[in-house]
Amino acid sequence: MKFELQFFGATEEVTGSLYVIRTGQHTVLLECGLVQGGRKDELRNAEPFPVPIKDIDAVILSHAHIDHSGRVPLLAKRGYTGPVYTQNATRELCSIMLPDSGYLHEKDAEWENRKRDKKGEEPVEALYTRADAEDSLKLFRSFRYEESTEILPGLWLRFLDAGHILGSAIVELRCSDGTASRTLVFTGDLGYRDAPVMEPPKRLKHADAVLMESTYGDRLHRSFDETLIELADIFQRARASKGNILIPAFTVGRTQDLLYLMSQNYKRWGLADWHIYLDSPMGIEATKVYARFRHLYGAELFRPGSELPNLPNFHATMTTEESMGINTIRSGAIIIAGSGMCTGGRIHHHLKNNIDRAECHVILIGFQAHGTLGRRLVDGETEIRLWGETLPVRAQIHTVGGLSAHGDQADLIDWYRNFANRPPLYLVHGEPKAQQALQEKLRETLNAPASIAVRGQKIEI
Structure with a gap:
């Protein structure tokens, strides 16, 4: 045989x-x-x-x-x-x-x-x-x-x-x-x-x-409780600095985990003070698939009878015009966008508008492969290039490993x-x-x- x-x-x-x-x-x-x-x-x-x-x-x-x-x-x-x-x-x-x-x-x-x-x-x-x-x-x-x-x-x-x-x-x-x-x-x-x-x-x-x-x-990953405390601290510091938070996220898996954790820790993390944007057409469509297959997991990710996450200040931005509108916001926006390793997608536009601002924060929540922009941010590069333009990295970079x-x-x-x-x-x-x-x-x-x-x-x- x-x-x-x-x-x-x-x-x-x-x-x-x-x-x-x-x-x-x-x-x-x-x-x-x-x-x-x-x-x-x-x-x-x-x-x-x-x-x-x-x-x-x-x-x-x-x-x-x-x-x-x-x-x-x-x-x-x-x-x-x-x-x-x-x-x-x-x-x-x-x-x-x-x-x-x-x-x-x-x-x-x-x-x-x-x-x-x-x-x-x-x-x-x-x-x-x-x-x-x-x-x-x-x-x-x-x-x-x-x-x-x-x-x-x-x-x-x-x-x-x-x-x-x-x-x-x-x-x-x-x-x-x-x-x-x-x-x-x-x-x-x-x-x-x-x-x-x-x-x-x-x-x-x-x-x-x-x-x-x-x-x-x-x-070994940090304990999940420690991860939740770490995220609470980042949100508190970001609120005090009055900037935006960028979260490059894999559109399938990490995005839905994050939306669920935000709904579960809404008060603890002070999320009522923010507007939460899922700025990813693919992420929005993938989240709908999670809603249709909710029988495969036990977490209550969605509002009853709905394909919308349990977050009152949630915005799903499908169109290019809606995405561009986010870039006019200088403070109070949590922007979840692909790609998770910052290799492309809408996160590049948000990095271009926020990475040189010391009051802003970038939270990296997944594995960053060698050669990717995400890995370079994790490794502490002080400049990045987007569309031929060199941008100083002044935003605070956070690596949260417990959400893997x-x-x-x-x-x-x-x-x-x-x-x-x-x-x-x-x-x-x-x-x-x-x-x-x-x-x-x-x-x-x-x-x-x-x-x-x-x-x-x-x-x-």
């Missing part, structure tokens, strides 16, 4: 998840994500896929975040016509996120081609367009959690709640030839034990191999601990320092056969 896994993306780095599974005559892509980071990193997205597209029988996605799903439109553009399997809510979120990604690629190409035209250089083509993304959505097939389905002869797929974002899944793949079977479990991105909205990740008891993320493998949608080292070890047979464990989706620390801790505490996946490496399950 052949059941082989080969690593290609998110090996010794966080973004660009992509793995190849081979069973008998069949080939499956597990994840199909965009590489994110600096310009040099992102150029890798245009590279050929690691196997011929005609040989791919199916694609499986653990969740909707672009570093896990964002190359599906490119795959389809290059000729893939097979199924893309996801959890039900993931399919809905991808229908928002992938066309938005296509739009951003179109805009990037337009910007690049304006520069090339001035130099007399050949134009570039967008990685894929909004139309390409919308076409790829026709390939999606979705299932409920816990539903086991034979997607190819002898290959059974089951999604279990990973607790990371809405629809996020632990992927269980069981390969059987009728006499023997082998099981591969892939965590996708595992949620944090104190996640405000999502349910805790499901635990499994058996696997023959485990593929596990390691984003925060080298650290990823489990920390203790969460990851505790989740793996549930496997009674201690299956071989391969670490992906993490930077080398985090992976090495997690590998050592797993070996030390559980005697786990943990190794760090290397690009191109093959394993037999």
Whole structure:
């Protein structure tokens, strides 16, 4: 019985998840994500896929975040016509996120081609367009959690709640030839034990191999109570300085967590003194998907019978004109806008109007990959460039780690601990320092056969 896994993306780095599974005559892509980071990193997205597209029988996605799903439109553009399997809510979120990604690629190409035209250089083509993304959505097939389905002869797929974002899944793949079977479990991105909205990740008891993320493998998050106190302090200081608060937020997951926490701590954080703007068309649409799938979590995020968060001073700004109007506000605005790593989107406009103002505050609430503007702010850069203009960083920068949608080292070890047979464990989706620390801790505490996946490496399950 052949059941082989080969690593290609998110090996010794966080973004660009992509793995190849081979069973008998069949080939499956597990994840199909965009590489994110600096310009040099992102150029890798245009590279050929690691196997011929005609040989791919199916694609499986653990969740909707672009570093896990964002190359599906490119795959389809290059000729893939097979199924893309996801959890039900993931399919809905991808229908928002992938066309938005296509739009951003179109805009990037337009910007690049304006520069090339001035130099007399050949134009570039967008990685894929909004139309390409919308076409790829026709390939999606979705299932409920816990539903086991034979997607190819002898290959059974089951999604279990990973607790990371809405629809996020632990992927269980069981390969059987009728006499023997082998099981591969892939965590996708595992949620944090104190996640405000999502349910805790499901635990499994058996696997023959485990593929596990390691984003925060080298650290422990602050306790959730400490995080709430930290946010209360930031809001109090911002109120005293009479500026604005900018919160670059991932539009799926972190945004909804933040809106829920604001509703739960409305008085404690003095939020009646502010106007709260969700300045992200995609974030607004994603929040509506959270409302439609509220049966997947227990948190009371919305007003009864409504798709609006439980916040009396909440404003959803869909249009460009509404967004531009926010930039006339000098004080009293909390602006939640994408992207979470400050790599694009409306947050750039708000940074341009506020980053040089000492009375303003920027709260970074998620992982910031190397090469991103968000990472440079975390690392203390004193100047940033936006649209060719150099801006001094005078606003106060806050990094709040306790709101991560990823489990920390203790969460990851505790989740793996549930496997009674201690299956071989391969670490992906993490930077080398985090992976090495997690590998050592797993070996030390559980005697786990943990190794760090290397690009191109093959394993037999």
